Every structure is written in C-alpha cells, then in structure tokens.
Amino acid sequence: MNKLSVNGLNVWFGKQRDRVNAVKGATFDVAQGESFGLVGESGSGKSTILRAITGLAPNWSGKVELDGRAIGKVRPKSFFKTVQMVFQDPYASLHPRHSVDQVLGETLHLHGFRDIDARVVKLLDDVGLGQKFRFRYPHQLSGGQRQRVAIARALAPEPELLLLDEPTSALDVSVQAEILNLLADLRRDRDLTYVMVSHDLSVVGHMCDRLAVMKDGHIVEILDVDALRSMKASHPYSKQLLEASLG
Amino acid sequence: MMSTLLDVENLWVRFPSRNGVFDAVRGVSFTLGRERLGIVGESGSGKSMTGRAILRLIRSPGIVEADQISLDGTDLMKLSEKDMRAVRGQRISMVMQDPKFSLNPVMTIGDQIIEAYRLHSAASKAQAYAKSVEMLEAVSIRNPERVMRAYPHEMSGGMGQRIMIAMMLIPNPEILIADEPTSALDVSVQRQVLSIMDKLVKDRGMGLIFISHDLNLVADFCDRVLIMYAGRIVEVCDADKLHDAKHPYTRGLLNSLPRLDVPRDRLDVLERDPEWSVALSVSARV
Numbered sequence: 001m002n003k004l005s006v007n008g009l010n011v012w013f014g015k016q017r018d019r020v021n022a023v024k025g026a027t028f029d030v031a032q033g034e035s036f037g038l039v040g041e042s043g044s045g046k047s048t049i050l051r052a053i054t055g056l057a058p059n060w061s062g063k064v065e066l067d068g069r070a071i072g073k074v075r076p077k078s079f080f081k082t083v084q085m086v087f088q089d090p091y092a093s094l095h096p097r098h099s100v101d102q103v104l105g106e107t108l109h110l111h112g113f114r115d116i117d118a119r120v121v122k123l124l125d126d127v128g129l130g131q132k133f134r135f136r137y138p139h140q141l142s143g144g145q146r147q148r149v150a151i152a153r154a155l156a157p158e159p160e161l162l163l164l165d166e167p168t169s170a171l172d173v174s175v176q177a178e179i180l181n182l183l184a185d186l187r188r189d190r191d192l193t194y195v196m197v198s199h200d201l202s203v204v205g206h207m208c209d210r211l212a213v214m215k216d217g218h219i220v221e222i223l224d225v226d227a228l229r230s231m232k233a234s235h236p237y238s239k240q241l242l243e244a245s246l247g
Numbered sequence: 248m249m250s251t252l253l254d255v256e257n258l259w260v261r262f263p264s265r266n267g268v269f270d271a272v273r274g275v276s277f278t279l280g281r282e283r284l285g286i287v288g289e290s291g292s293g294k295s296m297t298g299r300a301i302l303r304l305i306r307s308p309g310i311v312e313a314d315q316i317s318l319d320g321t322d323l324m325k326l327s328e329k330d331m332r333a334v335r336g337q338r339i340s341m342v343m344q345d346p347k348f349s350l351n352p353v354m355t356i357g358d359q360i361i362e363a364y365r366l367h368s369a370a371s372k373a374q375a376y377a378k379s380v381e382m383l384e385a386v387s388i389r390n391p392e393r394v395m396r397a398y399p400h401e402m403s404g405g406m407g408q409r410i411m412i413a414m415m416l417i418p419n420p421e422i423l424i425a426d427e428p429t430s431a432l433d434v435s436v437q438r439q440v441l442s443i444m445d446k447l448v449k450d451r452g453m454g455l456i457f458i459s460h461d462l463n464l465v466a467d468f469c470d471r472v473l474i475m476y477a478g479r480i481v482e483v484c485d486a487d488k489l490h491d492a493k494h495p496y497t498r499g500l501l502n503s504l505p506r507l508d509v510p511r512d513r514l515d516v517l518e519r520d521p522e523w524s525v526a527l528s529v530s531a532r533v
C-alpha cells in the first residue's frame with residue numbers, strides 16, 4: 001500500500017504577472033517503508049513539493065493522498081502526528097533562545113504527550129546525543145548536533161512519514177555519514193517512510209530505493225536506484241545530471 | 248622544475264582571547280607554482296584563515312605570523328599596508344567564501360565591476376562596460392545586461408559567486424585564491440566556473456589556490472592537494488592520488504563518502520585520534 005501518493009500536483013507562488021509555477025503536474029507514489037528521493041538543480045521545485053505536502057506552500061492543486069486518504073487544504077493536527085519535516089539548515093531551523101529540552105518538550109506537549117520527561121530522555125538517546133545535551137542552546141551545538149536535535153524534534157510525535165529536505169547538505173562529510181547512518185537506523189527500527197531531497201546523487205543513491213529527477217518544476221523521470229548506479233537513465237536531462245555528478 | 252610564485256613558510260594565525268590563544272593555523276608551509284593547488288579539510292580546519300592570511304586579511308584581534316610569505320621574492324609580511332593594498336588589487340585576488348559580504352549592497356553590480364576594471368586600466372567607461380559584460384558572459388551569466396543593472400541582494404548565492412569570480416579576474420592576477428567558489432552552485436554551473444579557472448591557469452600561467460571541503464571535486468580538478476586538520480597540514484599529495492591517501496584522517500574522510508559505484512549498508516564514521524591535532528604540520532614546499 002502507498003504511504004504517500006501525489007497526483008498532478010501543481011504549486012505556484014504570487015499572482016498574475018508575478019506568478020511562478022514552481023511545480024507542474026508532479027506525480028509519484030511512495031510505498032509504506034520506502035525511501036524515495038527527489039533530485040534536480042536548485043530551483044527545480046524539490047523543496048516546494050515537500051512544502052506543499054506539509055502545508056507550507058498554500059497555493060496548490062492536484063491530489064495528495066496519505067494512507068489512501070486525500071489531504072485537504074487545511075491539515076488537521078493528526079496530520080502532523082503522521083508527517084514531519086527536517087530542513088536543510090540546522091542553524092536556521094532551531095529557535096536560538098530555546099534549549100534542546102524546551103524544543104523537544106514543547107513539541108511533545110503540543111502533540112498531547114504526558115510522559116514528557118521520559119520521552120525527552122529517550123529521544124536524545126535515539127538520535128545519539130545523550131543527556132549531556134539536554135539543557136544546551138543551539139549556539140552551544142555543532143552543525144551535526146543541531147541536525148540531530150532537528151531530527152529528534154521531527155521524531156517526537158512518532159511520525160510515519162519523514163520529509164527530509166537536504167538534511168546533510170550543510171554538514172561536513174564526516175558528520176554527514178553519522179547523520180545518514182542515523183536516518184537509516186531510524187527508518188529500519190521504526191518502519192518509517194522517507195521522501196528525501198538532495199542535490200547529491202550519491203547521497204540519494206545510498207539512502208533511497210527510487211528517485212524522481214526534476215527539472216523546471218516537472219518530474220522528468222522516475223528511476224530505481226539500480227538504474228541510477230548503473231547509469232541507466234533514459235531521459236536526456238537525467239543522463240546529463242548523472243554524467244555531471246560523476247565528473 | 249616549475250617556477251614558484253608564492254612561498255609560504257611556517258604560517259601561524261592566532262586569536263588571543265581571555266581564555267588564552269587559539270591557533271587557527273599552525274605552522275603551515277607550502278609553495279604555489281603555476282598550478283591548481285587544492286586545500287581540503289572539514290569546516291574549522293583553517294582553510295579560509297590560511298587563504299586570508301596570505302593577503303593579510305585577518306581581522307583584529309587575529310595575528311598573522313610567518314617566517315616568510317614570499318611573492319616572487321617580495322616578503323609580503325614586510326610590506327606596508329599601502330603596498331599590501333596594491334598586491335591585493337593587482338597581483339593576488341581572492342574570491343571569498345561568502346560573496347554577499349564582499350559586494351557593496353548599495354551599488355549596482357555593473358557599477359562595481361566597471362569601477363574594479365577602471366582601477367586597473369585606462370579604459371573608457373564604454374570599454375569598461377563592454378569588458379564587464381564580456382566577463383559576466385565568461386562566467387556563464389545568462390542575461391548580463393540585466394545583471395549589470397541589478398543590486399547584490401537581487402542575486403542568488405550562485406550568481407553572487409560567479410560575479411565575484413568575474414570581478415577578480417579583471418585585473419588579470421598572478422594568483423587567485425578561491426575560497427569554496429563553487430559550493431553554492433549546481434553541478435553543471437560548477438563545471439563551467441571550474442573550466443574558467445582552469446583556462447586561466449593553462450593560458451595565463453596563473454597560480455590557483457582552490458579551497459574546498461569537497462574531496463572528489465579537488466581530486467578531479469586540482470594538481471596538488473593539502474589536507475588540513477585542526478590548523479595543520481596532515482598530508483600532501485598529487486590530486487590524482489588523493490584516493491590513495493595514507494593519513495587516517497584523509498582515509499576517514501574518503502571512506503565516509505557514499506559512492507554510487509560501491510553500495511554499502513553503512514557509511515564509515517571518522518574516528519578522531521588526538522595525535523592528529525598535536526603532530527607537526529607536513530611541509531608542502533617543493
């Protein structure tokens with residue numbers, strides 16, 4: 001069964017003369033437990049697809065289904081128990097004056113959990129930070145540690161689908177490896193479904209089962225990771241992207 | 248034997264603070280010929296400080312110390328600030344990691360490029376305009392006339408970086424220090440910018456210091472590579488041999504990269520040895 005199904009999704013910004021059609025007729029399915037990648041040049045509409053799914057891009061048309069049920073314009077609270085997003089920039093995505101404890105505690109409170117203390121402890125362990133980070137503020141954390149906090153926050157409501165927007169692009173490769181291992185472990189242990197945006201084809205190749213190649217708001221091709229690894233893209237643009245990334 | 252453009256010997260960058268002195272660069276030595284010299288390492292390893300120190304662009308309270316930073320026989324450490332300004336404009340150019348900070352926010356891009364150009368040549372305004380448009384085209388900016396009229400905040404990061412490269416190339420410098428010049432660019436544009444720099448090294452005999460955190464890119468593009476860790480050079484190698492590097496830090500970085508051709512369940516995580524930060528810097532002088 002499909003966890004997520006996107007059909008003929010259009011997303012636009014602005015009105016009339018200033019209208020930008022950022023996503024045009026995007027169609028793809030993501031199976032329960034699958035990890036699905038979105039690749040393409042900057043500005044091709046990858047983030048906008050994720051943002052439209054979570055309701056951060058209000059102007060959209062088409063059909064988006066979660067567990068077979070269509071998503072309306074207004075997302076109920078239960079939606080965010082199922083779907084969470086992790087952003088690229090671990091520096092911008094955490095409030096500078098909120099401690100790790102506050103960030104996680106408030107998120108848990110918002111989602112109606114009672115045993116907040118125990119859950120904060122568990123979340124910190126799950127993302128490999130541990131208790132000594134609990135009362136730190138973002139400026140006391142490295143980029144990788146911040147991204148772990150952002151992942152812990154996303155995990156707090158026990159979601160089933162994680163939307164990951166370039167989660168390691170701002171990190172050193174050594175830290176990227178730690179975060180990608182963490183994400184792989186979490187997916188296995190919690191049977192999570194991922195949609196992951198990256199401009200790095202080798203990251204998507206490592207993390208995903210299938211991927212969509214985007215150009216100018218269109219999905220030009222969907223291929224599986226074996227086709228990616230053996231350079232067997234069929235659309236000329238995906239071929240070009242593959243060749244460019246190999247150098 | 249390749250001619251040496253720049254000879255850096257025992258370079259230190261120190262930041263005094265209440266809690267003692269922090270050494271951001273520790274005893275780094277290297278030469279630069281008419282080549283593409285890569286500097287790689289994780290963030291915080293001292294790459295940018297090394298590049299800036301050559302131009303004596305370290306802000307107070309930072310201090311630069313070196314036995315010598317010799318440009319064609321002139322020790323830059325001994326120059327007055329006034330003479331140093333001439334070196335910066337004419338002989339050594341640097342593309343900064345964050346181009347937005349290097350452009351004047353209240354001046355159009357065109358006026359800035361034209362001004363930079365006329366500082367170095369007796370060209371008329373019309374000639375300077377034509378040359379500027381040509382430079383923007385050379386860095387693959389699609390609509391150069393429109394960009395000439397635009398202000399820096401209207402540009403994306405990638406555009407800003409290309410504009411900076413265009414400006415830096417106008418005085419025809421002997422040495423270009425490029426600090427992560429392509430990190431914000433898409434692969435296709437990245438290739439174009441690299442080929443522009445490549446052409447300058449080949450055709451004009453420019454020396455290029457190419458700072459990057461991207462090991463594959465540096466292995467591909469450069470001739471020689473310095474690998475930095477905690478302010479030191481831990482290893483020097485020919486770029487095409489980077490994938491056979493010996494130092495456990497370099498090996499650790501390489502093995503932490505996912506690869507399309509070698510699928511793995513888990514990525515290797517770097518285990519840091521405290522020895523790496525106390526060992527002496529390896530010399531990269533030839």
Ligand SMILES: Nc1ncnc2c1ncn2[C@@H]1O[C@H](COP(=O)(O)OP(=O)(O)O)[C@@H](O)[C@H]1O
Pocket residue numbers: 013014020021022040041042043044045046047048049
């Ligand atoms: N808030 C916004 N307002 C106007 N245009 C936007 C906004 N967000 C994104 N866009 C535009 O939508 C297009 C797709 O952007 P995005 O989804 O961020 O691309 P990607 O993530 O692939 O780099 C781009 O042309 C971008 O300029």
Ligand SMILES: Nc1ncnc2c1ncn2[C@@H]1O[C@H](COP(=O)(O)OP(=O)(O)O)[C@@H](O)[C@H]1O
Pocket residue numbers: 262269271288289290291292293294295296297309
């Ligand atoms: N003004 C400053 N005061 C103290 N330390 C600084 C200052 N500027 C940079 N540093 C430190 O110098 C080290 C090297 O920085 P940098 O050369 O920018 O690293 P890289 O370019 O390799 O990421 C870092 O640990 C950084 O925190």
Ligand SMILES: [Mg+2]
Pocket residue numbers: 046047048
């Ligand atoms: Mg994006």
Ligand SMILES: [Mg+2]
Pocket residue numbers: 294295296344426
């Ligand atoms: Mg730097």
